[in-house]
Amino acid sequence: MSEKEKSAGADSDPSLEWAKLWQTMAESSNRMVEAWSGSMAPFMLARLSEKPVGFGDGNELSAAIERMAQGPRVADAWDIDRKMALVFGAWIEMRQRLASYNAVAATPWAEASKRFFETVSAAGTSETPAPDWRAAFAKWSEISNEELIRNQRTDGFLQAQKELLQAGLQLRSRQDDVAEAASTMFGLPTRKDFDDVTRQLTELRREVRALARQARDRKIEGAQ
Amino acid sequence: MSDQENQASRFARDMAANAEKMFKATQLIANTRDEDVNIGTTPKHLVVRRDKVELFHYEPMAAATAKTPVLLAYGLIGRYTMADLQPDRSLVRSLLSKGLDLWLIDWGQPSRTERWLTIDDYVDDYIDAAVDRMAQETGHDKVTLLGICEGGVFTTCYAALHPEKVKNLVITITPIDFHADVKDKAAHHGFLNVWTRSLDPEDIDKLVDTYGVLPGEFMSSVFSMMTPMRSLTKYNVDLIDVVDDEAKFMNFLRMEKWLADRPHHPGEAAKQWLKELYQENRLVDGSFVLSGRQVDLKSITAPVLNVFALDDHIIPPDCSRALGAKIGSTDYTEIPLPGGHVGLFVSSKSQGKLSQSIADWLVARDTKPESEV
Numbered sequence: 001m002s003e004k005e006k007s008a009g010a011d012s013d014p015s016l017e018w019a020k021l022w023q024t025m026a027e028s029s030n031r032m033v034e035a036w037s038g039s040m041a042p043f044m045l046a047r048l049s050e051k052p053v054g055f056g057d058g059n060e061l062s063a064a065i066e067r068m069a070q071g072p073r074v075a076d077a078w079d080i081d082r083k084m085a086l087v088f089g090a091w092i093e094m095r096q097r098l099a100s101y102n103a104v105a106a107t108p109w110a111e112a113s114k115r116f117f118e119t120v121s122a123a124g125t126s127e128t129p130a131p132d133w134r135a136a137f138a139k140w141s142e143i144s145n146e147e148l149i150r151n152q153r154t155d156g157f158l159q160a161q162k163e164l165l166q167a168g169l170q171l172r173s174r175q176d177d178v179a180e181a182a183s184t185m186f187g188l189p190t191r192k193d194f195d196d197v198t199r200q201l202t203e204l205r206r207e208v209r210a211l212a213r214q215a216r217d218r219k220i221e222g223a224q
Numbered sequence: 225m226s227d228q229e230n231q232a233s234r235f236a237r238d239m240a241a242n243a244e245k246m247f248k249a250t251q252l253i254a255n256t257r258d259e260d261v262n263i264g265t266t267p268k269h270l271v272v273r274r275d276k277v278e279l280f281h282y283e284p285m286a287a288a289t290a291k292t293p294v295l296l297a298y299g300l301i302g303r304y305t306m307a308d309l310q311p312d313r314s315l316v317r318s319l320l321s322k323g324l325d326l327w328l329i330d331w332g333q334p335s336r337t338e339r340w341l342t343i344d345d346y347v348d349d350y351i352d353a354a355v356d357r358m359a360q361e362t363g364h365d366k367v368t369l370l371g372i373c374e375g376g377v378f379t380t381c382y383a384a385l386h387p388e389k390v391k392n393l394v395i396t397i398t399p400i401d402f403h404a405d406v407k408d409k410a411a412h413h414g415f416l417n418v419w420t421r422s423l424d425p426e427d428i429d430k431l432v433d434t435y436g437v438l439p440g441e442f443m444s445s446v447f448s449m450m451t452p453m454r455s456l457t458k459y460n461v462d463l464i465d466v467v468d469d470e471a472k473f474m475n476f477l478r479m480e481k482w483l484a485d486r487p488h489h490p491g492e493a494a495k496q497w498l499k500e501l502y503q504e505n506r507l508v509d510g511s512f513v514l515s516g517r518q519v520d521l522k523s524i525t526a527p528v529l530n531v532f533a534l535d536d537h538i539i540p541p542d543c544s545r546a547l548g549a550k551i552g553s554t555d556y557t558e559i560p561l562p563g564g565h566v567g568l569f570v571s572s573k574s575q576g577k578l579s580q581s582i583a584d585w586l587v588a589r590d591t592k593p594e595s596e597v
Contacts, residue, residue: 026456133238137461141453148452149412158422165423169430176434195339195436202340205275209349 289323299374401546
């Protein structure tokens with residue numbers, strides 16, 4: 001059998017097809033990833049379409065960007081470009097972590113499909129008729145839930161998820177640096193300014209309320 | 225016709241019927257407006273607002289059976305409307321109909337503005353101010369606290385730090401020992417504990433420092449992961465199941481509305497929640513400090529009712545059970561109920577059991593003189 005035929009044979013294996021279908025569904029419903037990567041994606045995709053060369057070897061590209069961006073600063077120029085480059089590097093890193101996470105998260109679908117098809121085949125003998133779609137779906141749901149939960153508790157999954165979170169936060173933090181620089185450039189208050197103000201407000205409110213409580217307690221003591 | 229042909233034709237028929245139902249579901253959703261899906265509708269009035277936090281008093285629905293006012297406190301993850309999802313599935317309505325005087329503290333919708341608020345502020349400022357206001361309005365010098373989930377942790381801390389103001393403490397689905405999940409053999413229980421412990425404390429700091437909050441959407445995605453297949457099938461298979469029954473369809477939409485209304489968790493309070501409690505387990509070992517004071521669970525001397533769900537995948541039962549051995553009160557009751565974290569409040573099966581247990585327990589203590597409890 002040729003390689004092509006072998007591959008076609010594997011693709012027509014119902015359990016593999018089934019696993020692939022559910023894996024795709026799971027990936028497409030990954031809202032967490034969308035939330036982390038969505039905001040800068042259009043911009044980055046546009047940059048990539050301008051300079052597609054080198055995108056394949058992501059590690060090298062992101063390392064080169066890091067080296068460039070972490071180089072010596074000059075006082076009056078290129079700071080925003082440096083920040084943009086850092087965002088780009090973080091975005092590439094996040095995509096790689098996402099790919100690693102998806103690979104780990106996809107593992108249980110194959111096992112779930114295998115178990116499911118074994119169960120269905122065993123049920124569909126001449127003595128026991130095959131279950132209707134609802135019973136079959138309930139069984140599929142039960143098996144895949146077990147496999148997905150088992151996978152979630154493995155060190156590999158937890159590590160991949162943690163690294164994705166770290167990469168997502170790094171990207172967001174670098175996006176914020178760009179936003180801060182742009183705000184400063186146009187004379188607008190930054191997010192850091194806002195955090196400083198709310199911190200002062202919160203602390204001031206605590207002091208005022210503590211004084212109010214002291215005054216109330218003294219009044220009560222005086223009355224007694 | 226052969227068996228195989230029969231099966232194929234049955235499958236084709238079922239799929240055609242399902243496609244029809246999905247089409248119907250799409251039409252129903254398109255024709256339903258958000259304002260038609262009402263939750264948290266039990267009548268109440270605003271008593272006082274403090275920053276974004278509001279104290280409400282529910283309108284009575286029956287003659288009083290227990291005079292001590294009850295303050296309902298939900299956590300900062302999700303909203304109190306879970307306890308008042310719809311008239312026939314409402315802990316709030318059920319307690320009112322049993323003659324309790326019910327008040328509510330609603331944390332509102334925290335944003336980055338609330339970044340610096342800590343659990344100290346929630347316990348020693350907002351809850352304390354609400355308790356004082358209730359005392360002023362009702363003439364009682366003590367109130368009953370009814371905490372749900374993280375709100376149960378807040379009320380437990382309050383009862384330990386201000387025992388002179390607490391008549392009874394009722395907690396539901398509340399974690400006390402955040403590491404007790406390891407005792408739970410059910411694989412689908414306690415992923416939140418495992419996940420939080422897998423993070424470095426610096427990851428939590430970075431998450432909060434970056435967003436200024438613990439984003440509601442982020443917590444939603446973690447909760448979705450805990451029931452993976454349910455999360456993947458609720459907008460298809462689940463919809464097929466409810467589409468022919470308008471009442472069930474509206475229940476589905478109400479639940480979705482509650483799930484979608486997940487506020488951000490104030491940042492510094494989230495650091496305490498995830499690091500000091502979930503990771504370091506400080507509440508149970510007595511090293512949790514609020515407003516410069518150690519939260520000593522032995523200081524809880526009021527009667528305590530601890531209700532938890534036996535199939536709670538978010539707060540495994542052993543995490544809640546831990547309270548009994550830690551408090552100073554001799555009047556301690558545990559009620560394990562069947563069901564899950566949310567199902568305890570909203571499922572048709574559990575309706576009545578939870579509210580009846582709480583009301584009976586409170587009424588029995590309300591009529592007793594303090595020396596007997």
